Amino acid sequence: MAPPPTAARPLRRAASVLHRRAGLRLALLLSAPMAWLVLAYLGSLAVLLLSAFWAVDDFTYDVERVWNTANFSTVLTEPVYRAIALRTLGIAVAVTVIDAVVAFPMAFYMARVARPRTRKLLVVAVLTPLWASYLVKAYAWRVIFSQGGVLDWLVGPLGLSSPGYGTTAVIVVLAYLWLPYMILPVYSGLENLPANLLDASADLGASAGRTFRSVVLPQVLPSVFAGSVFTFSLSLGDYVTVRIVGGKTQVLGTAIADNVTLNLPLAAALSCVPVVLIVGYLLAVRRTGALESL
Template identity: 75%
Template structure:
């Protein structure tokens, strides 16, 4: 069989079998996912069972569970882990509360001709550098800064640097990742459902509570996956506006050079937390209609 005829037969098989063609197209990205992403996670988990030389800080590839025992026994690690989970949950709740009315306006209330412009406006903050936005918030939250000037006449003051500042900054940074899925979900909401609710005598808030919110719940769940995971793994915002506060990302960064196996063990904490969160969201059925 010649090369040309073999090529024509393969092309014909691909044309007749869409599944085979799709499988070949996905082979390269799936291979990359398995090797680069899952492979790196496997190496991370494996290195968490190693130890370090106490004098040279060199990694010693001897099997031990001391790093995980340290995580479970040392109160500081438990405290930081719970604090990190609390910050991620708070950011997710704040973003959901803020994103819902914004997405309702952009998807349902605004004129159709203006909706693309509003979506572009929502995406605009993502074009700016992470560090630029974080340091801008550092200036805003500083004592005697712009927020103090604005709140001064009301008898209030800036929260300064700390956990409150971290939650505020992270909620601002990841807000577009919550708005966009909700906006997309609301755009797919059938208009006849809203008309039927109005015809049955339901007022605006009753329609929102009984019709809109149940339909948009999968989109909120999808957005929460982004905000929760990104907040749980963040460490730069804590360094910039966190003051003396520490999250799990900071402990990982601090131990990378001094105790790599311990840093790897710490790194498994957000990975396991995110996997459990994804499993909980999936088991709730919130993602089935996405």
């Protein structure tokens, strides 16, 4: 066999060096992504955390690099911020509970009742709205909740009226937006349930209700927790939906956004609240083994 043309030689030599040295391969593979994630991302987060310890000049609104913890004590002690944090937490919990309650029967129908052909179609039907713009969906609900809007028109004959823009609207819209994130993990949890477990339960004389309580629910609970990671964290950090349908409702997201331009240190301290809550929730959920089913 003729020797390879000279241009190909350095390439082949590089290839053989890479082939022999797995450590070098790994280092090259990791270099660029880690440079990006550690420098660009963790670096930014560090800058943000650091600026939470700075102060703002009361007159010029300039950031002064004076080390202090006043921002954190403001966030922790001011009743306004405590109320905002509790409200945000309440919204996130309500959204998660609503989504779990709505998603479960739908996922159950998809996984256990529908025929295989229909099942495929239903999965696509649940998934498609995820691709429709987030903003457009929130906006559609703004039209629905508006005064004299669709909801008023719908429930008006019953003597009711739309709750208008506010906390209720925020909960409804967030639950709507994140519903597919709950349905999909619960669906795959239910689908992976071995049929013979259910048969065994029936053979031992359990009614459908008893099988559901004692076999299905304990097995699928981790999937519900997996879905709740999405619904809970996404609700905690949201601020655009709140701006669109929340009226004057203040949540952590809007409080952070409001402070960014005039008081970045306070905004930075405030943003530690959802981060701590989300990381705490992730750690708590990890103990149930739910994160493996993501």
